[in-house]
Amino acid sequence: MIKKYYLLSPGPTPVPESALSAAAEPIIHHRTPEFSNIFMEVSEELKYVFGTKQDVFILTSSGTGAMETTVINTLSPGDKVITLNGGKFGERWGQICRSYGVDVREIVLEWGEPFTKEQLVDELKANPETKAVLATLSETSSGTVYDIQGYGEVLAQSEAILVVDGISGLGATPCPMDEWKVDVMVAGSQKSFMIPPGLAYLSFSPKAWDLVEKSTLPKFYFDVKKYKKSLGKRTTPFTPAISLIIQQKKSLDIIKSLGLDKLFEHHRILGETTRAAVKAIGLELLSKIPGNILTAVKVPEGIDGLQLVKIMQGKYKAYIAGGQEPYKGKIFRIAHLGYMGGFDIITALAALEMTLSELGYDFESGSSLKAAQTILKENWE
Amino acid sequence: MIKKYYLLSPGPTPVPESALSAAAEPIIHHRTPEFSNIFMEVSEELKYVFGTKQDVFILTSSGTGAMETTVINTLSPGDKVITLNGGKFGERWGQICRSYGVDVREIVLEWGEPFTKEQLVDELKANPETKAVLATLSETSSGTVYDIQGYGEVLAQSEAILVVDGISGLGATPCPMDEWKVDVMVAGSQKSFMIPPGLAYLSFSPKAWDLVEKSTLPKFYFDVKKYKKSLGKRTTPFTPAISLIIQQKKSLDIIKSLGLDKLFEHHRILGETTRAAVKAIGLELLSKIPGNILTAVKVPEGIDGLQLVKIMQGKYKAYIAGGQEPYKGKIFRIAHLGYMGGFDIITALAALEMTLSELGYDFESGSSLKAAQTILKENWE
Numbered sequence: 001m002i003k004k005y006y007l008l009s010p011g012p013t014p015v016p017e018s019a020l021s022a023a024a025e026p027i028i029h030h031r032t033p034e035f036s037n038i039f040m041e042v043s044e045e046l047k048y049v050f051g052t053k054q055d056v057f058i059l060t061s062s063g064t065g066a067m068e069t070t071v072i073n074t075l076s077p078g079d080k081v082i083t084l085n086g087g088k089f090g091e092r093w094g095q096i097c098r099s100y101g102v103d104v105r106e107i108v109l110e111w112g113e114p115f116t117k118e119q120l121v122d123e124l125k126a127n128p129e130t131k132a133v134l135a136t137l138s139e140t141s142s143g144t145v146y147d148i149q150g151y152g153e154v155l156a157q158s159e160a161i162l163v164v165d166g167i168s169g170l171g172a173t174p175c176p177m178d179e180w181k182v183d184v185m186v187a188g189s190q191k192s193f194m195i196p197p198g199l200a201y202l203s204f205s206p207k208a209w210d211l212v213e214k215s216t217l218p219k220f221y222f223d224v225k226k227y228k229k230s231l232g233k234r235t236t237p238f239t240p241a242i243s244l245i246i247q248q249k250k251s252l253d254i255i256k257s258l259g260l261d262k263l264f265e266h267h268r269i270l271g272e273t274t275r276a277a278v279k280a281i282g283l284e285l286l287s288k289i290p291g292n293i294l295t296a297v298k299v300p301e302g303i304d305g306l307q308l309v310k311i312m313q314g315k316y317k318a319y320i321a322g323g324q325e326p327y328k329g330k331i332f333r334i335a336h337l338g339y340m341g342g343f344d345i346i347t348a349l350a351a352l353e354m355t356l357s358e359l360g361y362d363f364e365s366g367s368s369l370k371a372a373q374t375i376l377k378e379n380w381e
Numbered sequence: 382m383i384k385k386y387y388l389l390s391p392g393p394t395p396v397p398e399s400a401l402s403a404a405a406e407p408i409i410h411h412r413t414p415e416f417s418n419i420f421m422e423v424s425e426e427l428k429y430v431f432g433t434k435q436d437v438f439i440l441t442s443s444g445t446g447a448m449e450t451t452v453i454n455t456l457s458p459g460d461k462v463i464t465l466n467g468g469k470f471g472e473r474w475g476q477i478c479r480s481y482g483v484d485v486r487e488i489v490l491e492w493g494e495p496f497t498k499e500q501l502v503d504e505l506k507a508n509p510e511t512k513a514v515l516a517t518l519s520e521t522s523s524g525t526v527y528d529i530q531g532y533g534e535v536l537a538q539s540e541a542i543l544v545v546d547g548i549s550g551l552g553a554t555p556c557p558m559d560e561w562k563v564d565v566m567v568a569g570s571q572k573s574f575m576i577p578p579g580l581a582y583l584s585f586s587p588k589a590w591d592l593v594e595k596s597t598l599p600k601f602y603f604d605v606k607k608y609k610k611s612l613g614k615r616t617t618p619f620t621p622a623i624s625l626i627i628q629q630k631k632s633l634d635i636i637k638s639l640g641l642d643k644l645f646e647h648h649r650i651l652g653e654t655t656r657a658a659v660k661a662i663g664l665e666l667l668s669k670i671p672g673n674i675l676t677a678v679k680v681p682e683g684i685d686g687l688q689l690v691k692i693m694q695g696k697y698k699a700y701i702a703g704g705q706e707p708y709k710g711k712i713f714r715i716a717h718l719g720y721m722g723g724f725d726i727i728t729a730l731a732a733l734e735m736t737l738s739e740l741g742y743d744f745e746s747g748s749s750l751k752a753a754q755t756i757l758k759e760n761w762e
Contacts, residue, residue, distance in 0.1 A: 005409065012408045012623060023404030023624060027393045027577050028386065029700045060579055061442050062619040065602045099601045190620060196408050198441055198579050198622030218599070220480045221446045238443040239571060241579030241622065242393060243404060319410045 008348045009321045010140050010168055010294040012190040012197055013338035019195055019250040023243050030242050036234040038249050043231065045252040046201055049193070049260065050185055051176030056203045057227040060241045063167040063188030066200035068096050069222040070163050070184045071134075074204075074211040077101035079131045082123055082160075087111050087141035088324050089165055093134040100217050105130070111142040111327065112287035112296070117150030130160045131211065132183075138169030138293045141324045143333060145173055145291030152181035161208050167191060167200075171255065172267045172293050172337055183208040189244060191293075192263070194251035194339045198244045251339075267292040270336035270345055273375045277349050278334075280371035281356070281363040286331050294335040296323075303359050305329035311355045318351035342376040389729045390702045391521050391549055391675040393571040393578055394719035400576055400631040404624045411623050417615040419630050424612065426633040427582055430574070430641065431566055432557030437584045438608040441622045444548040444569030447581035449477050450603040451544055451565045452515075455585075455592040458482035460512045463504055463541075468492050468522035469705050470546055474515040481598050486511070492523040492708065493668035493677070498531030511541045512592070513564075519550030519674045522705045524714060526554055526672030533562035542589050548572060548581075552636065553648045553674050553718055564589040570625060572674075573644070575632035575720045579625045632720075648673040650760045651717035651726055654753045658730050659715075661752035662737070662744040667712050675716040677704070684740050686710035692736045699732035723757040 007014050028035055039058075046056040059066055071093075075081065079102050083093040086109035094106045105127050109115055124130055133155060138145050148164055155162040161183035166175055170185065171192030177185045183205040190197035204212065204224065212224060226237040255263065271292030275285060278297050286296035299305035306329045309322035323331035334348045349368045356363065388395050409416055420439075427437040440447055452474075456462065460483050464474040467490035475487045486508050490496055505511055514536060519526050529545055536543040542564035547556055551566065552573030558566045564586040571578035585593065585605065593605060607618040636644065652673030656666060659678050667677040680686035687710045690703035704712035715729045730749045738746060 005407070007408065007410060009410050011620065012410060015408050020405045020407065024401045026386065026401065027388065027396050027571075029388060029390050029393060030578075031702075032694065032700065061446070061602065062621070064619045065442070068602045096601045099604075100599045188620070190408075190623075196622065196624040197411075197620045198625060218481045220477045221442065221449045221603075223480075238445045239392065239569070239578045240443070241577065241625070242571075243577040243625075244579060244622070313413065319413065321412075 003317050005317045005319070006344070006347050007319050008335055008344065009319050010333060010335035010337050011188065013194065013335065014340060015195055016251055016254055016339050019247040022247050022250045027242055030240055031235065035242065038246055040234050042245055042248050042252060045256060049171045049255060050203050052178045052185070052203050054203045054205060055228060055231055056201055057224060057231065058236065058240065058245065059200045059202070059222070060198065061200050062197060063186060063200050064092065065222065066186040066202045067092060067165060069202060069224060070186060071096050071100060071102065072217040072219045072222060073215055073224040074132060074161065074184065074208055075100070075102050076214065076216040078103055080105065080127060080129045081132045081134060082107060082127060082130050083134045084115055084136065084146070085109065086113065086115065086136065086144055086146070087139040089140055089167070090136045093165065112144050114289050115146060117147055117154050120151055120154045124154065124158055124160065132161045132163050134163045135165070137164050137166040137175050138173060138291045140168045140294065142287050143290050143294045143296035144287040145169060145289060145293070148175050148182065149180045156181040161211060168293050168337065169291065171263065173291055174264055177203060189248060192338050193248065194254065195244060195247040198241045199248065267336060269375065269379045270340065270342065271295065273342070273345050273372045274334055274336055276375055277368040277372040281353065281368045293337050294333050296331050296333045299330055299332065300361055303356070303361050305332065308332060308355055308359060311358060312351055316351040316354065318348055320348060342380070345372055384698050386698045386700070387725070387728050388700050389716055389725065390700050391714060391716035391718050392569065394575065394716065395721060396576055396628070397632055397635055397720050400628040403628050403631045408623055411621055412616065416623065419627055421615050423626055423629050423633060426637060430552045430636065431584050433559045433566070433584050435584045435586060436609060436612055437582050438605060438612065439617065439621065439626065440581045440583070440603070441579065442581050443578060444567060444581050445473065446603065447567040447583045448473060448546060450583060450605060451567060452477050452481060452483065453598040453600045453603060454596055454605045455513060455542065455565065455589055456481070456483050457595065457597040459484055461486065461508060461510045462513045462515060463488060463508060463511050464515045465496055465517065465527065466490060467494065467496065467517065467525055467527070468520040470521055470548070471517045474546065493525050495670050496527060498528055498535050501532055501535045505535065505539055505541065513542045513544050515544045516546070518545050518547040518556050519554060519672045521549045521675065523668050524671050524675045524677035525668040526550060526670060526674070529556050529563065530561045537562040542592060549674050549718065550672065552644065554672055555645055558584060570629060573719050574629065575635065576625060576628040579622045580629065648717060650756065651721065651723065652676065654723070654726050654756045655715055655717055657756055658749040658753040662734065662749045674718050675714050677712045677714045680711055680713065681742055684737070684742050686713065689713060689736055689740060692739060693732055697732040697735065699729055701729060723761070727753055
């Protein structure tokens, strides 16, 4: 058989055809009115997805580059911060901060466990000198969505800023930056923004800008003031990834024409479908508060989880993601993020059932598909 | 008339059709054997262009990100360095170093003036504690190529490392890293590497790695040890710009099939053609040691240089570059870099003559084209 490739991972995600073909057009110069117009339209439209009236800056880097940009522009050596570590990406906040001599109070959570706003209140009481709380909207390693709205309520009453890694979640699950009082929001191009990796986006509230003025950490390429100054001149401080920005315009056209509310609803349906489907064949979710970005599923007792992912990816070319340490071989992750449709979930589930069957897992063949199409059919419009 | 767009700037440069169309293919995941194979092929083939046996690392950033990576991985606060500032990009070395508390002895050169290896010997005698000399292969703001081979000879006899910004020059003009004893070489994807901007490349000599071990400057995204460790696992530490790396494979196929020597000869012919052509209509070069990457031309007396560039770009869509401060309005720059052919230079010259004629410059119409095609014809094979 012809082995077609199905991208079902939580980043990179599939890119719409109109955005793919835009990358095949001849490159134009970035210091021209033609490009400036596209760049400014993208910058404006990103504000819509961010839910902010503040500037949104475009970096040529991975999302981690934008996380680092946040740390080095708002903090100084010895500053005290709280980081929420509920997985690989929450852990990264602590790693970045420590690399710069920031004093980290790291709250290590079990993967998939919630962290409530009441717990945050207690932490802040115990650590009154906290300058920033660094959290994650959607933790990609565990499929968990945290209570950013709650944290925003708490931190609005304090001196500390709320920094949110929205890389995998923003645009797929609600998190309006201004309304929820997020002070720094970070996003990446290869998630709900529906283009290839290579761009990162971020925005600062006025409260965060006050810290920028005080920050003494060294920076050059990631100096946010340079990006702000250049945005005023309708450009970037350094040569940007031109083709990716042009692709972003195409995908933002799709995002805008659908509208954010419909996109959230779309992700909710796909998330609900996936959760119901895996439960229908007796599988359990890792997260107690699963989001609609991806679903992390526990590998059932007696099944080799590494083998499961290997067969899914290698034999069926269904590129779901495996687990990351310490959950490697213990979970697998099906994404329903960005430019994915209902039948992409059906594909993932069919490949999953065929794989589980091969590995000797006992279940009723077709029952996850049945559960999935029931929900899809009810919601299809 | 239909206004076609002609990219004649020193970055971005035109992208070959095979590399353009590769970007229109569906995105694949970066943690897969399929992508790892492409990534490792690109990493290997970059060594050929660099002229090194050392690892070449791929960053998702502009070239400036790779310049900063060099500084923060080899130096520590208070370290003494010499920077050669013969234009905007040489100046940038000083700006980056100062952002990190490095002690900079900046040699400010007139744009287009040479800096000899004998002068470097004197500078090193006067500054014996110098840890690094940061130079530029091809200074894009002035069209000048410096004597990197000579600097390498000098620095091989000293403790200091030679750091070279090869962003616009590498691959277009000879600079074999190992043979010329360059300790850190930096390059960018949108120049002779013939793909869009968004990737930067760099490589460290064993002498530079010794400094990496001693460097105390903070870093995370640009920590070269992370890239080295990941390369050993056939991957990158952070999600890379997947589509650009796949495009780079296509353009490296072209570069390899031609061979570096033929590419250098190609650029030499285009450079010689451009210089002879502009001289044929009485124009003067800015640089005393012009390279074959781009030609910076003085705007003749009585002609409005800003207007010249505006007409070239706006009316004729011939996207040459203007001058940067303090040469804004005083020079213009025609690139002959990367995937450009002989008739691209003819196009640039025809647009230039039509523009100069409109601005009232006195010259014999067609004489630059005649001079150009004479050289092209002699060398065409």
